[in-house]
Amino acid sequence: MHRLLLLLSLLAMLGGPMNFAQAQDELEQRVEALLAQMPLEVRLGQLFMVSFFGEGLNEASRQFMRQMMPGGVGVFASNGVSPAAVTRSTNAWQALAVQIGAKVPLLIATDQEGGTVQRLNDGFTPFPWGTALSAMPFEQTALVARMTATELRAVGVNMNFAPVADLYHPEGRFMSKRVLGHDAKRVGEAVAAYVRALQASGVIATLKHFPGHGAAADSHLALPTVALDRQQLERELLPFRYGIAADAEVVMVAHLSVPSLDPTPNLPATLSKPIVSGLLRGELGFKGVIITDAMDMGGIRQGFTPAQAAVRAVQAGVDMLATGPNLPLSEQLSMKRALLEAVLSGAIPRAQIDESVRRILRLKAKYGLLTWQALDELSAAERVQSAAHRAALESIYLRTVALVRPAPALLPLDPQRLKIGLIYPGVYSSLPNVCGVYGALTRRLAYSLVPTEDELAIAREINAQVDVAVVFSFNIDEYPLQARLVNTFAPQKTVVVALQSPYDALQGIQPAGYVTLFNPYPEAFRAACAVLYGAFPSKGTFSLP
Template sequence: MKLSRKTVLLSSVTAAFAVVGGGAVIAEATADREVEPEGDEPVEETTADPVGELLASMSLEDKVGQLFMVYVHGESADTDDPDAVASNRERLGADNGAAFVAAYRPGGVIYFDWANGLADPEQIARLSNGLQDASAVPLLIATDQEYGSVVRIGEPATQFPGAMPLGATRDTGAAEEAARIAGAELRAMGLNHNFAPDADVNVDPENPVIGVRSFGSDPDLVADFAAAQVRGYQAGGVAVSAKHFPGHGDTSTDSHVGLPVITHTAEEWEAVDAPPFKAAIAAGTDMVMSAHLQFPALDDSLKPATLSPPILTGLLRERLGFTGVVVTDALDMQGVRTEFGDDRVPVLALLAGADLLLMPPDFPLAHQAVLDAVGSGELTEERIDESVRRILTLKHSCGIVDTPEVDEGAAADSVGTDANRAAAQDIADRSITLLANDGTLPLASGSVLVTGWGENTTRMLASALSASGFQAEAHVTGDEPDADAIASATAAAAGRDLVVVATRNVRAGSPQADLVAALLDGAAPVVTAAVGTPYDAAHLPGANASLAAYSYAAPSLAALAKVIAGAVEPTGTLPVDVPAASGDVLYHFGHGLGYR
């Protein structure tokens, strides 16, 4: 029988990974089966270095493929949808995911709702299994499921509030349990890696890319919660990636569209940015993701951290002692493309100390560039082997090689269960923070107008208030209400017992602030509810009451309604300082009012 390339590699995988869980598993592998031992015959142990044996069986092309994680288009691995096929050909050089992984043998695939549909647990599990079936070496299958503002897989998956509301609970046990549940749901759908938790310390209220993705502005709090979530995700069955090293919490530029500069001194980095990464490493994080930003105090060459040997090797590897996989942030982001071409970025990232190259904008170009760099001697094959060994070791230690596929039929029963949803709601209930209150809250009953940011948000909050016994109506004004929208909202507020204004990302001069000011001129008391960062409160003076939910996920909106009604006591406390426009602190870290 002539064996295919895939069959030969799969045999190598089976044999090389026969030692699992610290003990010997009998595995005299053939092309398509494992032979079980008979009787009580003594068993000869397999190689002490299963990863090394597999690595030795791989060609250079195999190994370079393992260095990449990409996204593929299509709701199924073998999609023939014309749009998906065209997108895959343009970016990957293959028709669909199955063809791509068979041809290039990448280390992993990352899911996005806009690329893969991600419609329901069974479809996602079927996609995962299809990709694994096509891959010679089991894949890392990942997504960015941070929850809160960064969610790739929506309902029916359990929707947790996110990092900053977790920080507001001050309960690391809740953070660990949320991650465990989330990890188990992802694993049931065939995902085995999550790009979480965010270990950034958000000390810049104007930060356009982190904000509520951070647990807070206190390094110790962020460290404790990041470590808790590392433990939780791993207990749920998925690998994790602490991000964005060396710290993205003090930037006013979004690295998706530009190159941020961190002006912290080395001492400030040690005190502010480093503790969460140290804690995540101590907790056993599988990966650390690099940031596309300049940090002059750590590397005066001004190379982005993703391309910086002093940061990735000198600091992360040698000083912090991280031995796991270093993954880049997405290589299609502008922050890493400002100076170097798409053919140079992957090579420079590997030279800096990265192992896994995430989402190059032109995969064939990037793949060939790494091969060419080995051919020219700029990169050595020994250097490639170092990274591939780390990636294969991760796949081995996480059980991905043993059980790459999942039960598609069982996925739906494991995702979004009543118990999981109840856990998410409990966390949301305990995260709501009451910043100010003149006695308006709680309100036992009456007519409530809900207006402000977000069409879905205002309607969902009105529905939640109706479920709490109010006569609630949503009045959509748009994210940046103009004069007509503001006038319409003030007219709708007439005769109401309460007006609730949902806000998000309010800045000085924001039309959202104009809306609140106009409503305050009316007779009805006004409650502001920040469904993003709590920094909104600094630009909304005079409200009768001010709430911070940190999230517009359904559990957070339900929790807001319960707090307004007095069915739940507000117990959340600020995980950040909220500065006033003057620069003084308006509400300090730890602030939070109650009703009693």
């Protein structure tokens, strides 16, 4: 639907009749006209999503841009943290882009997943993230995507490296807090809802990290291996299939060795023709832009120079190379020179470069990115609308908290009938006050993330004094001594509320009641207490594997 609307908008701008086929033809003509006027070196520049340090442009980055003539720029923390600062940077980049090369504006992308991977923070909204996005009703998932798009567009960002389409695996701790869950179908439905809403709001979505990073170690450090057979990988691919069916415009390929898809030793998926062209482009039928994960990561650099990796990635079928924030400008330029040499030598067909550039230009045209207008820096914070979005989070989290084990003998909490003890991480000191509005607490204990012997002794005292112990846990997989704290309390009188990882219940604990918040944010705290005390029914959907 968003493609239809964009094409019809383009046609309306050109003054033609409202005919879809003609609109598409007009778009293709514009793309071909742009391509025809691009020398090879300019075309190659479109294949790069570059990065550089600092706000705006200094002399070094300005000269780099003139040489690289990139198709896109990635936004990281060094490029600005406030709405005004980010807008200042994106304005400067676009102002130069429309003066150089083909004079085509940039794709400007960032990682705004939420939570631990949210590049824009100061003055922006901390949106729900990870499994919260699949636990909430999907209309709420779509609302989060729309609000995210509003904030990104407000500062000149037109592409989001989200949603994460990977699945939870107990052994894959690196991605465990970022994935949308373990249920492939539900994750796929959430991914599709997010993609449709983000792109309908004018921001390009990116499915990542193909063909599935959930079971792998950290690819920033080294090349991890996904030890799943082809049948098991079908489950990993399901969220990507949902996202592609929802018309996701971009797929990011990860630096993963996947022997069941390509047995070549130590070959990242980013450089694998069977994975990029065979599986993604062929079997899954993806017709959009394929981009690499950052080329400064250990998963690619341990076996290849940036120049070698650039050539191999394009030969595999990648359209766009994301250089990443830690690759020196000289090495980014070496990647472009290597591609030029490969095309001139015949190692990469020129027709393949042209097709990739077409995809990139087509994407820009669809989203109105062949023209550019500067944004006012002073009103950037107002355009972001973070205050309104923060207010909306209250309602969203009320519909996200999931009651996984109901424990009807304990829940909803009744302070008139039961003596209640509240046990919580001391770093979240507001929790007793938030829950305390519903009634007096008999005992409370603020514990360290790694509980001490003294805290365990106090827990034993509380166990003897209360009818129900409400224990807020925080990522027991990272802080396993918390399981010992939980198990200090009699299971039949214990309700565990997982503040972040919904998989705390798999870490050797057996409480009678289990509730998941997904994100340790104040809005989620208020929602959890409302559900615990029966002030609001649980509407989140989550079940343990």
